[in-house]
Amino acid sequence: QVQLVESGGGLVQPGGSLRLSCAASGSIFSGAVMSWYRQAPGKQRELVALIGPGGITNYADSALGRFTISRDNAKNTVYLQMDSLKPEDTAVYFCNAVVVVLGKSEYWGQGTQVTVSS
Secondary structure: OOOEEEEOOEEEOOOOOEEEEEEEOOOOHHHOEEEEEEEOOOOOOEEEEEEOOOOOEEEOOOOOOOEEEEEEHHHOEEEEEEOOOOHHHOEEEEEEEEEEOOOEEEEEOOOEEEEEOO
């Protein structure tokens, strides 16, 4: 079974930076679409950033210009570099992997808390 393990969350002041990491087990990483989602209390989970197997990226409007998603296939790890953080970035951040071959498989990490507060 594929397992995603997130790390790097914490408390940071507005304007600060955090770097989230997601390490994936199994052999699905290189062919997977990797994403970061977030969910604030009382709100739906939303897509923050996505990176495909070839490195093409997409970002939510709220993240564009401030966040950078990247992947290291040799390390089976995806990253989310978050700069210029705002209080509205406060949420639980989840790592997601999607693999499409003969069918679709989707995996989620347990989430890591990011709190932006002065």
